[in-house]
Every structure is written in structure tokens, then in C-alpha cells.
Amino acid sequence: MMHNKRLVAVACAALLSVPFAVSAQESEESTSPFSASFGVTTDYVFRGVSQTDNGPAFQAGANYTAPFGLYVGVWGSNVDFGDGGPNFEVDYNIGWSKDLSDSWNLDLGVNRYTYEGASSGYGDIDYNEYLAKVTWSGPVTVSGLLGYANDYSNTGAKQTYSALEASYDIGDSGFSIGASAGYTTIKEKANEWPRRADYYDGSISVSKAFGPATATLGYYDTFGSDASLLRRESDTYKPGVVFTVSVDVP
Numbered sequence: 001m002m003h004n005k006r007l008v009a010v011a012c013a014a015l016l017s018v019p020f021a022v023s024a025q026e027s028e029e030s031t032s033p034f035s036a037s038f039g040v041t042t043d044y045v046f047r048g049v050s051q052t053d054n055g056p057a058f059q060a061g062a063n064y065t066a067p068f069g070l071y072v073g074v075w076g077s078n079v080d081f082g083d084g085g086p087n088f089e090v091d092y093n094i095g096w097s098k099d100l101s102d103s104w105n106l107d108l109g110v111n112r113y114t115y116e117g118a119s120s121g122y123g124d125i126d127y128n129e130y131l132a133k134v135t136w137s138g139p140v141t142v143s144g145l146l147g148y149a150n151d152y153s154n155t156g157a158k159q160t161y162s163a164l165e166a167s168y169d170i171g172d173s174g175f176s177i178g179a180s181a182g183y184t185t186i187k188e189k190a191n192e193w194p195r196r197a198d199y200y201d202g203s204i205s206v207s208k209a210f211g212p213a214t215a216t217l218g219y220y221d222t223f224g225s226d227a228s229l230l231r232r233e234s235d236t237y238k239p240g241v242v243f244t245v246s247v248d249v250p
Contacts (some may be wrong), residue, residue, distance in 0.1 A: 032250050036062045039246035044077055047161070047182055048201025048222040050236040051089070053080040059246075069097045071109075079115070086125075087117030095131075107133040125153040142166045145182075158187040174209040178218075198225035199237075216244045 037060065043050050044057035051057070061075035076090045095109020114126045127149055135143040145163040152159035163182030170176060185198045205218030221239035222231065231237040 033065050033067075034063070034250075035065070036060070036249045037246055038249075039244060041242060041244040043240060043242045044079065045218075045220045045240065045242050047163075047184060048199075048203070048220050048237070050240070051077070051079045051081075053082060054235060054240065055080060065097070071095055071097060084119030084122045086115035086122070088115070090114050090116065103137050105135040105137070107131075107135070123154075127151050127154050129159075140166055140168045152186060160185050176207045176209075178205045178207065179203065197230070199227040199230060200224040212249065213245060213247045216246075218242050218244070 039059045041057050041059070043054055044052040044059070057077050057079075059075070059077040061073060063071055063073035065071040072092075072094045074090065074092050076088060079086060079089045091114070092112040093109055095107060097105065097107045099105050109131050111129045111131065112126070113129065128151070129147050129149040131145065131147045133143055133145045135141065143165045145161070145165065147159075147161040149159040151157075161182060161184050163180060165178070165180040167176055167178040179202075181200065181202045183198070183200050199222050201220070201222050203218055203220045205216055207214055207216040219239065219241050222237045227237060
């Protein structure tokens with residue numbers, strides 16, 4: 001098993017794989033090719049793991065979507081990995097989103113994760129992740145996501161992530177409920193660090209839209225495989241309740 005502090009930093013680095021797909025689909029619904037988002041959250045949690053050592057975060061992003069589905073974007077947040085780690089994360093993404101029918105959407109993209117503000121001895125953990133997402137929109141919206149990094153956090157290790165997400169809009173009330181389950185696996189490179197680590201993550205949430213703003217209350221957790229060991233080593237893997245407010249423009 002990886003050294004616990006280094007594991008926290010690398011796990012946090014791997015967890016940011018979904019924004020490209022969400023941003024692209026939201027942009028397609030807008031009359032403008034440009035879109036932006038701003039948010040504040042009590043804890044920056046992704047795939048069940050806190051990116052801010054269970055503290056608050058301020059986040060912002062911007063995207064451009066071409067008429068034929070090509071999109072580019074940038075997204076940033078404060079982070080806290082401890083032990084001289086970076087203070088800020090900036091993600092760059094490029095991809096292609098295509099409606100295959102009235103119900104099906106295919107989204108293919110690449111995310112570049114970069115981190116700023118680390119001490120000189122911390123090391124470079126920037127890396128790329130390749131992602132594919134398929135979404136079915138019906139009475140319930142269901143998405144399947146696959147992510148792969150061939151040089152996970154600049155270590156040479158292989159990382160994969162698979163997830164299933166679902167959401168349901170409650171009539172015209174502005175309320176929606178959501179749930180997700182995912183699985184992360186990391187494979188070592190020739191018996192070097194990092195060694196293999198696997199865990200599941202899950203979440204349930206309820207959201208309320210107020211015009212361009214959305215308030216979300218969610219419960220997040222990690223479980224199975226190596227999760228119990230990871231939770232003993234770091235509080236960032238433990239379950240928690242998070243409140244988030246985000247605003248989309250336009």
C-alpha cells in the first residue's frame with residue numbers, strides 16, 4: 001500500500017474527471033457558445049474523497065462549444081493536500097459531444113490536471129486522463145463514465161475509473177435527486193510506487209434550482225476493497241455531508 005500522505009495527494013489528483021462532460025452538455029443547451037460557472041462548497045469532494053482536507057472551496061470554470069460539438073474549457077479550485085502540496089488546481093479539457101438521438105449522447109474528451117503552489121520538494125503531479133461518457137435521457141437521466149490515465153499523477157502507474165450516475169427531476173418543482181457509484185483502481189509500475197489501490201465511491205444528493213443558481217445537499221462515501229485502510233490513514237476518505245451553491249452563466 002502507498003505511503004498515506006502521498007496516496008492522499010495522488011488520489012486527489014485523480015478525482016477530477018467529470019467536469020468536461022457536464023460542461024459540454026450544459027453548453028449545448030445554451031444559445032451562446034460560451035458558458036461559465038461559479039461555485040462555493042463546504043467541502044470539495046469528488047469520487048468520495050475530499051480535495052480540501054474537509055474544508056471549503058471556491059471554484060470557477062469557462063467553456064466554449066462549437067456548433068459541431070467540439071468544446072474546450074478551463075476549471076479551477078483551491079485544494080489542500082497537506083505536506084507542502086499545491087494550493088490550487090487548474091484543469092484544461094478538450095473534447096467532442098454528440099447527440100446520437102433524442103435520448104442518447106456520446107461525450108469523448110481529454111482532461112489535463114495541473115497543480116500550483118506546491119513546495120519545491122513536493123514533485124510534479126500533473127497528468128492527462130482520457131474519458132468517455134454515454135448518457136441516456138428519459139424519465140431518469142442515466143450516465144456511464146470510463147476514465148483512463150496511462151501516467152497517473154506523473155508516476156508511470158495506470159489508473160482507471162468507471163462510474164454509473166443517475167438523476168431525476170421532480171416535475172416542475174425545481175428539485176432533483178441524484179445518485180452515483182464508481183470504482184477506482186491504480187496499478188503499479190514494475191513494483192515501484194504507487195502500489196495497487198482499489199476502492200468504491202458512492203453519493204446521494206438533492207438539488208434545488210433557483211434560476212441560474214443551484215443548491216445541492218449531498219452525502220458522499222468510500223467503501224469496499226482498500227477503502228477501510230485508506231479511511232484509517234486519512235480523514236479525506238471518510239463519509240460526509242456537503243452543501244454546494246453554483247451559478248451558471250448564461
